[in-house]
Amino acid sequence: MSYGGDGLAGQQAVDTWHHQVKECFQANLMYFAVFSNVHIGKLRHLFGSAVPAFPPKFYLAMTKSMADERRSQLEQYLQNVTLDSNITNSDVFIGFFRKLQQDTFEIQTQRAFLDVYLADGSNIRLDIQTSDTAQRILEVTFCKMGLSRELLKYFSLFFFQDRDDGVLSVVKKVAEFELPYVSLQSMKELHCKLGIRKWYMDPSLDTRLMDCRASLNLLYMQAIQEVKRNWVKPTEGQMQELEFLQKNANKAKFLELIREMQFYGYVRLDPCICDYPEEGCSADIYVGNNEINCCIKLPTNQTKEVSFKINRLRSWQVTFLGATKDGEEDTLELRFEYNDSGTWQWIILYTKQAFLLSSCLKKMISEQMMKAAKEGQEMEIEMPESTKNSKKSSIQEKQVVHSGFISRKRFLVRPNEDDCVFEKIREEDL
Numbered sequence: 246m247s248y249g250g251d252g253l254a255g256q257q258a259v260d261t262w263h264h265q266v267k268e269c270f271q272a273n274l275m276y277f278a279v280f281s282n283v284h285i286g287k288l289r290h291l292f293g294s295a296v297p298a299f300p301p302k303f304y305l306a307m308t309k310s311m312a313d314e315r316r317s318q319l320e321q322y323l324q325n326v327t328l329d330s331n332i333t334n335s336d337v338f339i340g341f342f343r344k345l346q347q348d349t350f351e352i353q354t355q356r357a358f359l360d361v362y363l364a365d366g367s368n369i370r371l372d373i374q375t376s377d378t379a380q381r382i383l384e385v386t387f388c389k390m391g392l393s394r395e396l397l398k399y400f401s402l403f404f405f406q407d408r409d410d411g412v413l414s415v416v417k418k419v420a421e422f423e424l425p426y427v428s429l430q431s432m433k434e435l436h437c438k439l440g441i442r443k444w445y446m447d448p449s450l451d452t453r454l455m456d457c458r459a460s461l462n463l464l465y466m467q468a469i470q471e472v473k474r475n476w477v478k479p480t481e482g483q484m485q486e487l488e489f490l491q492k493n494a495n496k497a498k499f500l501e502l503i504r505e506m507q508f509y510g511y512v513r514l515d516p517c518i519c520d521y522p523e524e525g526c527s528a529d530i531y532v533g534n535n536e537i538n539c540c541i542k543l544p545t546n547q548t549k550e551v552s553f554k555i556n557r558l559r560s561w562q563v564t565f566l567g568a569t570k571d572g573e574e575d576t577l578e579l580r581f582e583y584n585d586s587g588t589w590q591w592i593i594l595y596t597k598q599a600f601l602l603s604s605c606l607k608k609m610i611s612e613q614m615m616k617a618a619k620e621g622q623e624m625e626i627e628m629p630e631s632t633k634n635s636k637k638s639s640i641q642e643k644q645v646v647h648s649g650f651i652s653r654k655r656f657l658v659r660p661n662e663d664d665c666v667f668e669k670i671r672e673e674d675l
Contacts, residue, residue, distance in 0.1 A: 284341040292332055297325045320565075339422050343376055346427045359426055361386050361402070362440040364466040373426065380421040386441060392459045399454060400463070401444035404428065404437040413474040414515050418444070418604050442467060446533045446609045447616075448510030451500055465496040468503050476531075478507040510534060512605050517596035521551070530594070532605045535613065537581075553592070555609050557584040563599045579603060 288296045300318035307315065327333045347353065354376040360368040361382065369389055373382065379402050387397060402419040406412075416437055419425055425439050443454075443464060454460035471477045472487065479487060483506055490499040503509050511533030519528045519541065529540040537553040561581035577599035580591050596602065 284337060287337045288326075288332060288335070291335060291337065292329070295329050295332065297322065333422060339378065342422050343378070343424060346424045347376060350427055350430055352427050352430060357426055359429075360439065362405075362438050363463070364440070364442065364470040366407075375426045376424060377426070378421060379419040379423045379425050382425050382439075383441070390459050390463075393457065396454065396457065396460055399443055399445055399450065399460070400441055403440055403442050404432065404435075405440050406435065406437055411474065412515075413470065413476070413513075415442075415512060415601060416598070417601050444608070445612065446510065446512075446535075446605060447612050448504050448534060450612075451504060451510075455497060455500070461496055461500075464500055468500060468509070471509070472503070474513075476511065476513045477503065477509050479503075480506075508533070508538070511538070512601070514596060514598045514602060517594055517598075519595070520593045522549070528594070530596070530602075532602060533609075535609055537602075537606075553581070553583055555606070555613070558582065558606070559584065559589065561603065561606060563603050581606075 285296060285299050300315070300322055327338075332338050352375050354374055357373055357375050359371045359373050359382065361371060362368045369386055371382065371385055371389070373385070377385075383397060383400065383402055384394070387394065387400075402425060404416040404419060406414040406416060408414065416432075416435065419428070419439070429437060429439060441463070451464055454464060468477075469491065472479065472484075483502070486502055487499060490502065508531050511531040514530040514532065516527055516529055519526050519539065521539075521541065523544070525544060527542045531538040535555040537555075539551045539553070541549045541551060543549060559582045561579060564578050564580070566576040566578055576595065577597055578593055578595050579599040579602050580593040582589055583592050594602070
């Protein structure tokens with residue numbers, strides 16, 4: 246199984262399930278179970294034992310706690326069944342998830358219009374079918390913009406909120422098999438828009454897109470947006486240079502200059518709560534360029550900037566903690582195991598964007614591994630045969646990073662030294 250974008254399918258399936266089905270869960274549970282038995286049979290016919298067993302059913306009327314347990318089991322099932330990219334790319338799986346999304350919100354396949362927004366606020370109106378997947382929507386958008394299909398891997402669709410106070414909030418990355426039209430209907434109260442943004446965490450990858458006018462324009466628009474929304478932190482002198490280049494429409498030089506600036510190419514999360522260096526701290530989080538950068542406000546009102554480097558992070562997990570006391574929304578946390586001065590410790594971030602943050606972490610690791618593999622191939626040409634095996638072993642040891650997803654919980658469970666959940670997850674499962 247390939248490591249990288251396809252490896253996110255399990256997490257994205259659970260995320261999509263969480264956003265769309267939780268409101269209608271009990272009403273659709275019987276349908277889901279019956280239809281799942283049909284799709285499992287088809288999947289097992291194609292993929293054999295690679296398809297996990299479907300969770301057992303309750304035959305009596307369910308209480309609320311039983312429904313919560315069933316929902317947790319289904320979330321875990323989606324996580325497990327989608328570890329194999331061959332399954333998620335199959336017509337059977339896509340057809341199942343399409344039907345689940347449409348039936349949950351009673352949206353039939355029909356012609357519709359869908360707006361895909363660019364970073365400058367303009368939009369491209371697409372004539373689509375309500376059953377079109379995000380991958381299909383992205384392909385059509387690329388076609389309308391004159392972008393080559395070869396550049397698809399550098400971009401993705403996202404749901405975002407463009408708030409009146411000028412804050413840009415990226416809610417989530419859209420899974421390839423997700424139906425954007427249906428998702429937008431299920432997220433109406435969030436006032437989300439569907440937008441296209443670059444999808445890589447290494448700013449140096451910009452150089453691969455500079456020769457195409459359409460992709461250059463996308464990068465330029467997003468860079469200007471991130472400066473305006475305070476995602477990028479130029480100095481006063483750098484800001485003057487950027488304004489000069491923008492005034493003269495020198496896009497290539499603008500992008501070349503902005504790559505040198507703090508937080509360019511990062512994803513900025515909404516302010517959240519963390520337990521580092523002590524519980525109850527608020528934090529502004531930027532993730533990118535192989536780090537999670539946190540500007541932490543301490544209880545003493547002092548601020549502390551901390552950079553958590555990705556190569557010192559061993560594992561992480563996303564957890565549903567259940568509804569808040571007000572009952573408004575479910576709470577999410579992302580906790581990661583980090584080597585701080587030779588000691589491993591768990592650091593917790595309470596954020597609604599936990600899945601987005603997890604996707605960013607996986608993307609950074611994917612890019613690191615591809616870069617290491619490329620460097621390894623180049624070194625093999627120059628290295629003596631006797632040292633190749635030891636070098637390859639060293640690289641593999643550094644690349645073993647695990648992540649996990651923990652199903653919905655109503656309370657916080659702190660892991661202990663005997664917790665072996667990550668030992669059961671292989672690197673290729675990410």
